[in-house]
Amino acid sequence: MKTVTCTAPVNIAVIKYWGKRDTQLILPTNDSLSVTLSQDILHSKTTISAAKEYSGDRLWLNGKEEDITKNKRMHNCFRETRAIRKAVEDKAAAAGQPIELLSTYPVHVCSENNFPTAAGLASSASGLAALVFTLAKLFDLPSDMSELSRIARQGSGSACRSLFGGFVAWEMGKEADGSDSKAVQVAPETHWPELEALVCVVSDAKKGTSSTEGMQNTIQTSPLMAERLKVVPGRMEAMKKAILAKDFESFGELTMRDSNQFHAVCLDTFPPIFYLNDTSRGIMRLIHEYNRSSPDGKIKAAYTYDAGPNAVIYAPKQNMREIIQLIAHYFPGTDSDYYFKDTYGVLGGAALGENYLPAAHTSFEEVIPVHPVGSVSRLLHTKTHDGPRVLSEKDSLLNEQGLPKRTAQV
Ligand SMILES: Nc1ncnc2c1ncn2[C@@H]1O[C@H](COP(=O)(O)OP(=O)(O)OP(=O)(O)O)[C@@H](O)[C@H]1O
Numbered sequence: 001m002k003t004v005t006c007t008a009p010v011n012i013a014v015i016k017y018w019g020k021r022d023t024q025l026i027l028p029t030n031d032s033l034s035v036t037l038s039q040d041i042l043h044s045k046t047t048i049s050a051a052k053e054y055s056g057d058r059l060w061l062n063g064k065e066e067d068i069t070k071n072k073r074m075h076n077c078f079r080e081t082r083a084i085r086k087a088v089e090d091k092a093a094a095a096g097q098p099i100e101l102l103s104t105y106p107v108h109v110c111s112e113n114n115f116p117t118a119a120g121l122a123s124s125a126s127g128l129a130a131l132v133f134t135l136a137k138l139f140d141l142p143s144d145m146s147e148l149s150r151i152a153r154q155g156s157g158s159a160c161r162s163l164f165g166g167f168v169a170w171e172m173g174k175e176a177d178g179s180d181s182k183a184v185q186v187a188p189e190t191h192w193p194e195l196e197a198l199v200c201v202v203s204d205a206k207k208g209t210s211s212t213e214g215m216q217n218t219i220q221t222s223p224l225m226a227e228r229l230k231v232v233p234g235r236m237e238a239m240k241k242a243i244l245a246k247d248f249e250s251f252g253e254l255t256m257r258d259s260n261q262f263h264a265v266c267l268d269t270f271p272p273i274f275y276l277n278d279t280s281r282g283i284m285r286l287i288h289e290y291n292r293s294s295p296d297g298k299i300k301a302a303y304t305y306d307a308g309p310n311a312v313i314y315a316p317k318q319n320m321r322e323i324i325q326l327i328a329h330y331f332p333g334t335d336s337d338y339y340f341k342d343t344y345g346v347l348g349g350a351a352l353g354e355n356y357l358p359a360a361h362t363s364f365e366e367v368i369p370v371h372p373v374g375s376v377s378r379l380l381h382t383k384t385h386d387g388p389r390v391l392s393e394k395d396s397l398l399n400e401q402g403l404p405k406r407t408a409q410v
């Protein structure tokens, strides 16, 4: 039996992927670009073991066994990684130095997300990236991340970007077989450490329209989508330039515009798809007011929303304290311990609301009401960080029999 455990991060796109030109191979209709967020805050953790004795492939997700035969996308990742392992095994055998035939063994997969699954918090991205990275380690595959990203892409499109840390582009490619549709790193996490993110959890309920279904409805019914596809290439270039120059002004504006355009094509889909709610729109308004109040007129924060109501606010480190206090004032939580844990010590020991709210910020109340307690349930302060990590044996989610150490309480 061989067992490996790894974690993979979440990524939040600043130029969104929305639409497939091939739904089987998961080939997108446009390039996209994302920021990888710290695994210390949000991650998927996956243990995989391979053993001759297992009767078949099995999967436990968040402590519950799932029917792996129904998960076609996961199966794609098994097929692709096993094929590469098999080629290595055949080569080794031909050279007279046979290696263990791991490609023929059934596997047990056990994975946990330390945040809500399928709630628009990019769990499919970290989950499928963790799966492919762990399989690659289990099978000792060559660790070219762009190569692995082509496999992760077939699990969930956005997963291909979670194989790298920092700033990551998914190049859509032109080939029909998807051979050039892969992720590449634009800049490592060390390039712009001052860029931070605040995830505002508006709802952690499972979302209504999945990204997979929603994006194909957009492709089929939205005339506005054709316009978006003309705009994205220029935006990609401008975004890469902004990142390389650490130009938050351009980065922020492009991020907000692209999020808004993505939600506009959702509204233009027929029947329309609504991912944002009143709280999401309230946060957008607050960020625009905050930027308007900036003494030098420069953007201080930028929002973006995926296929759900949760806001992700990108901002330079020096503004984060103010932003956290602002959100906490206008969108207060129920339980302050749960609402915000000051992992990075940004409040300098002060409590939320303590010694805070400059006059300029109270004046926003004319435009944005203080929302009902609980409309934002939680704030997660995080940063740009590294790609997948290999953990040690003691972190394994499977026991010596290859069964989960922990199962969900029902
Ligand atoms: N840790 C994991 N390991 C394997 N598969 C996972 C894992 N976490 C999530 N998934 C898969 O991803 C699916 C959720 O994907 P979905 O796109 O609906 O939500 P999301 O990723 O949270 O949202 P979005 O991608 O729109 O931000 C799950 O139903 C499951 O099949």
Ligand SMILES: C[C@@](O)(CCOP(=O)(O)OP(=O)(O)O)CC(=O)O
Pocket (backbone or CB within 6 Å): 012, 013, 015, 016, 017, 018, 026, 032, 124, 125, 155, 156, 157, 158, 159, 211, 212, 213, 305, 306, 307
């Ligand atoms: C709005 C998005 O988060 C959409 C993500 O879509 P998925 O990658 O979840 O879709 P599938 O490829 O069908 O699995 C934008 C993005 O992450 O770029």
